[in-house]
Amino acid sequence: MSARDDGLVPDLGRGALTDRVRATVLGRRTPRSWFLALGLATLVSLLFLLGVVYVLSVGVGAFGLNIPVAWGFPIINTIWWIGIAHAGTLISAVLWLTRQDWRASISRSAEAMAMFAIVLAGSYPLLHLGRPWLAYYLLPYPNLMDLWPQWRSPLVWDFFAIASYLLFTASFLYLSLLPDLASLRDGARRRFQQLFYGVLALGWRNSARHWARYEQAHRVLAVIAAPIVVSVTGTISLDLAVSIVPGFHFTIFPPYFVAGALYSGFATVAIIAIILRGLFGFRDLITRAHLNRLGIMMLCFVLVVDYAYLQEIFTAFYTGEAFYRGVYFDRWTGPYAPYYWGMILCNVVLAQGLWFRRLRESVPGLLCLAVIADIGMWLERFQIVITSTHKDYMPSAWDTVRPTAWDWLTYAGSIGVFFVLLLLFIRLMPSVSMHDMRALLHRRREGGHG
Amino acid sequence: MAERLHGLLARFPDADRLIAASRDLRECGLSRLDAYTPHPVAGLPEALGVRDRRVPLTALICAVLAGAGTLALQIYASLDYPFNVGGKPVVSWPAYMIVTFAMSMVGATLGALFSMLLLNGFPRPYHPLFNVAEFDAASRDGFFLCVEAADPRFDAERLNQRLKQHGAERVWEVPA
Numbered sequence: 001m002s003a004r005d006d007g008l009v010p011d012l013g014r015g016a017l018t019d020r021v022r023a024t025v026l027g028r029r030t031p032r033s034w035f036l037a038l039g040l041a042t043l044v045s046l047l048f049l050l051g052v053v054y055v056l057s058v059g060v061g062a063f064g065l066n067i068p069v070a071w072g073f074p075i076i077n078t079i080w081w082i083g084i085a086h087a088g089t090l091i092s093a094v095l096w097l098t099r100q101d102w103r104a105s106i107s108r109s110a111e112a113m114a115m116f117a118i119v120l121a122g123s124y125p126l127l128h129l130g131r132p133w134l135a136y137y138l139l140p141y142p143n144l145m146d147l148w149p150q151w152r153s154p155l156v157w158d159f160f161a162i163a164s165y166l167l168f169t170a171s172f173l174y175l176s177l178l179p180d181l182a183s184l185r186d187g188a189r190r191r192f193q194q195l196f197y198g199v200l201a202l203g204w205r206n207s208a209r210h211w212a213r214y215e216q217a218h219r220v221l222a223v224i225a226a227p228i229v230v231s232v233t234g235t236i237s238l239d240l241a242v243s244i245v246p247g248f249h250f251t252i253f254p255p256y257f258v259a260g261a262l263y264s265g266f267a268t269v270a271i272i273a274i275i276l277r278g279l280f281g282f283r284d285l286i287t288r289a290h291l292n293r294l295g296i297m298m299l300c301f302v303l304v305v306d307y308a309y310l311q312e313i314f315t316a317f318y319t320g321e322a323f324y325r326g327v328y329f330d331r332w333t334g335p336y337a338p339y340y341w342g343m344i345l346c347n348v349v350l351a352q353g354l355w356f357r358r359l360r361e362s363v364p365g366l367l368c369l370a371v372i373a374d375i376g377m378w379l380e381r382f383q384i385v386i387t388s389t390h391k392d393y394m395p396s397a398w399d400t401v402r403p404t405a406w407d408w409l410t411y412a413g414s415i416g417v418f419f420v421l422l423l424l425f426i427r428l429m430p431s432v433s434m435h436d437m438r439a440l441l442h443r444r445r446e447g448g449h450g
Numbered sequence: 451m452a453e454r455l456h457g458l459l460a461r462f463p464d465a466d467r468l469i470a471a472s473r474d475l476r477e478c479g480l481s482r483l484d485a486y487t488p489h490p491v492a493g494l495p496e497a498l499g500v501r502d503r504r505v506p507l508t509a510l511i512c513a514v515l516a517g518a519g520t521l522a523l524q525i526y527a528s529l530d531y532p533f534n535v536g537g538k539p540v541v542s543w544p545a546y547m548i549v550t551f552a553m554s555m556v557g558a559t560l561g562a563l564f565s566m567l568l569l570n571g572f573p574r575p576y577h578p579l580f581n582v583a584e585f586d587a588a589s590r591d592g593f594f595l596c597v598e599a600a601d602p603r604f605d606a607e608r609l610n611q612r613l614k615q616h617g618a619e620r621v622w623e624v625p626a
Contacts, residue, residue, distance in 0.1 A: 014488055015591035140523060148527035152535055152545040157552075164552040171563045183488075183589035202567065203574035206588040208485040209502075210570050212495040216505040217566035224558050227551075235548055438591075439489035442465065 007289035008102045009445075014438045017285075021430045021437075022187045024280045031279055034427060041419035048413025051406050052127065060130040063410075064403040069389045073407040074128035076381045077414065079236055079257070080264065081121035082162065083377065085169065086229050087265020087297075088114025092172065093225030096218075102293045104440045105285045108180075108433040109276060109426070110269045111173045116421040117268075118166050120414050125158070127410075154239040161235035168228055172221050178204055179214070179435040230254075233261045240384065247327040247388030252311055259304035260377055263347075266301065267373035270294040272422065274367050276431055285432055288361040295360030298373060302351045305380075309348070323393055331387050335400045340383050346376025454626040456578035457482075457598040458609055459585065460618035465491045468593040471616035472497040475597065478612075482598035486579075486588040508565035509558045516557025521550045582622050596624070 010017065055062045065072040088110040095103040126132040138159045140149050149156045182204035184197040204210060234254035241253040250256075273286045273294065316324040331340045350372050359365035391398050425431070462468040465487065472485055476499055485494055495501075524546040532540045567573075579585050579596065588594050595618075597609055610621050 013591065015587075018488070018590045140527060146531065148531050150533070150535070151524045151527065151549065152538060152542055157548040160549045160552040164556045167556050168559045171559045175563055175566070179589070186586035186589045198575065202572040203577060204570075204572070205577060205579060206486045206488060207570075208487065208491070208494045208498055209500055211487065211490040212500050212502065213505050213566045213569055215490050216503075217509075217562040220506055220509045220558060220562040224555050228555055231548075231551065235552075238548070435489050442489055442491070 007287045008105075009440060010105075010284040010287075010437075012284070012441075014441055017437055017441065018183060018187070018434050020285075021432050021434050022184060024426070025184055025428065025430055026188055026190075026193060030427065034279055034423060037275075037279070038420065038423045041416050041423060044416025045413055045420045046416070047409045048417050051410030051413055054406060055127055055410070056132070060128060062404065062406040063128075064401045064407050066399055066401050068392050068394075068397045068399060069386055069401040071128075071385050071389065072401060073403060073411060074124040075239075076378070076385050077411055078121045078124040078162075079233070079381045079385070080378050081117045081124070081414070082165070082236060083233055083257070083261030083381075084265045084268045084374075085114040085117035085121065085165070086233060086258070086261040087269050088112075088117070089169065089172075089225050089229050090262060090265070091269065092176065093222040094229065097222050097226070101440055101444070102290055104436045105282075105432050106269060106273050106290060106294075107436060108176065108429075109272045109431050111169070111176060112422060112425045112429070112431075113268060113272055114169050114265075115173050116418050116425075118162065118169055119421070120418055122162050122166060123414075125162070154235075154242045157235050158239055161232045165228060165232045168221070168225070172225070175214070175217060175221065176433060176436070177429060178202070179206065180430045180433060182206065183434050184430065229262075230258055233257045240388075245388050245392050246321070246323040247316075247331075247384070250312060250315060252308055252315070256305070256308035256312070259301045259308065260380060263298055263301035263305055264374050264377035266294055266297045267370035267377075270298070270366055270370040271374075274363055274370075276426065277363070279426070280431070282432065285437075291363070291366050292357065292360045295354050295366055295369070298351075298369070299354035302347060302354065302373070306348050306351075309344075323391075327388055327391060330391050331383060334387070334391075336383060336387050336390075339379050340387070343376055343379035343383055346372045347380060351376065455599040455606070456624040456626040457596050457600075457604070458606060458613065459579065459582055459594055459596045459622045459624050460613040461584065461587070461620050462593040462595065462616070462618055465494070465593055467617040468595055469493055469497045471595055471613060471618070474616065475595075475609075475612070479603050480597060480601050482601035482604075484596050484598075486585070486592070486594040486596065488587075488589055488591055488593075491593075502569070504569060505562055505565050509562040512561025513554040513558035517550050517554030520553035521546055524549065578624050578626055582624055584620075584622070599626070 012020065060074075063072055063074065091103050091110040092107040092114075096107070126135055129135055138149055138156065178201065181197050181201035185194060185201045188194040188197055234257065237253040237257035240248040241250055243249065270291060273290060276282050277286050313328060316328050331337065351369070353359050353365070353369050359369065386401065390400055460471070462471065468485055468487070469491070472483060472494065475483055476497065481499075483498055485491075485498060487494065521543075525541055525543075528541050534540075538545075584592070585594065595613070597604065597613075599606075606623070613621050
């Protein structure tokens with residue numbers, strides 16, 4: 001395929017590209033739309049603060065939880081946010097290993113997205129503990145109570161999976177930022193900026209020795225990212241799959257959860273790419289060809305998700321077990337049926353729009369499909385977590401639960417927090433990886449090797 | 451000429467000439483060489499004779515140690531406080547693999563990141579090269595080669611000529 005005209009590489013030199021991206025960070029002028037977006041996101045994020053303060057003062061009973069539905073919104077939102085994070089890791093690491101050039105201009109924003117999504121994913125289980133100040137009980141530390149964490153428990157696995165993913169993502173983000181921080185330091189003209197980026201760059205000098213070690217470290221992280229992408233959501237799905245609850249106890253859960261995670265994650269990357277195009281005019285860096293690729297990735301994973309839906313229904317009936325069948329009849333006709341059919345509408349029906357190139361390449365089209373994907377995946381997590389537990393193996397325990405206003409407020413607020421963090425990040429840090437793009441230009445234009 | 455010199459810094463128009471110059475100077479017996487480029491350039495570390503596998507090695511060692519340590523901790527905890535859950539064995543090792551795996555990944559991550567930072571000598575806020583204003587271009591579009599004065603075969607006059615023969619656009623003397 002011709003290297004130049006597939007629309008993935010901007011028509012800029014190394015220097016011009018660097019100046020272009022640096023200007024979005026070092027420039028004095030901030031786009032007015034950025035302030036507008038930040039103001040709006042801050043207002044929404046206050047709802048999260050309100051929800052957290054309220055839940056901490058009156059207890060988790062403020063959320064719509066009961067026995068048997070002990071998990072509710074906090075776990076739905078954890079699974080949803082951690083899923084979104086996964087696409088960031090996949091783009092920056094796995095697509096790097098498979099040498100997909102289109103990844104370069106969106107990898108930084110995807111990594112930042114992953115970082116903030118994990119922070120939010122981690123905050124929900126803490127809230128759900130009811131007494132988050134005792135969260136350190138999950139750590140194996142020598143204590144006077146002579147107690148250890150229960151290592152056979154999926155909840156302990158969960159804690160380690162999310163904590164290690166957080167550490168990994170933070171390390172990966174900083175590693176990929178390091179050369180760009182040096183670039184900002186070198187381009188900064190104001191004292192404060194020189195100091196700020198200079199300290200963060202740690203004295204990076206772009207030496208061939210630095211780059212050699214940098215590439216080795218980057219390769220190590222990229223290689224371990226592949227199993228991490230599969231294992232973190234896989235581990236979270238074990239929280240459900242290991243328990244003896246009809247509708248949870250499926251071996252298909254880990255791959256099914258990972259596919260869904262990547263579907264919603266690529267959708268969120270697409271939303272962020274569209275925001276960056278609008279805010280900073282990155283239309284030549286993030287082109288329609290990139291949006292098209294993101295759409296194709298979404299399509300691949302949504303098809304796996306749809307297959308899993310079928311497989312799940314098949315398994316439920318194949319077991320010949322009344323409770324398993326009951327869960328499915330309940331999903332289709334019970335109190336939560338609107339959520340189930342909403343999920344089918346989003347993930348099975350409307351998602352088929354991704355087949356059309358014209359929709360994938362159109363900004364409003366892809367934006368709609370991406371929002372639908374995120375909503376659909378949230379509904380999926382909802383129906384998995386709620387409908388299975390509310391009709392488990394003990395009919396005497398059956399109960400329905402309704403989400404409360406605090407559930408919705410905290411959920412909406414967490415989306416606000418996500419956008420506040422993201423908007424601050426793209427103003428303070430380069431939202432396109434400059435060194436990655438320079439290397440890409442070098443490879444493509446000058447026939448450079450490597 | 452300045453009294454104390456860190457070395458000579460030359461700017462090249464492209465990566466190929468930088469690689470050629472690096473290889474030539476190294477073959478002349480100069481060892482204290484370093485190149486500065488806006489992105490990784492394939493073939494440059496080899497031209498400079500950089501062969502360092504310590505980063506992936508550290509990552510591997512850290513991963514194995516973290517994994518083994520975590521597994522040992524889980525086994526120790528199970529024996530220290532035996533607790534019967536659903537009749538499972540006291541040491542139910544398959545259930546311990548998930549945390550073991552997660553912690554080995556953490557070991558590899560931190561091992562790779564910190565060995566990269568430490569072997570590169572970070573944090574290092576000051577370096578003589580930062581005295582050359584044009585060196586800022588190394589993080590934009592400039593390809594630089596620096597020969598340090600500490601090299602036993604350092605001879606400023608001859609090196610200056612040699613670098614220019616290789617197509618250096620400009621050569622600076624870097625004060626120490």
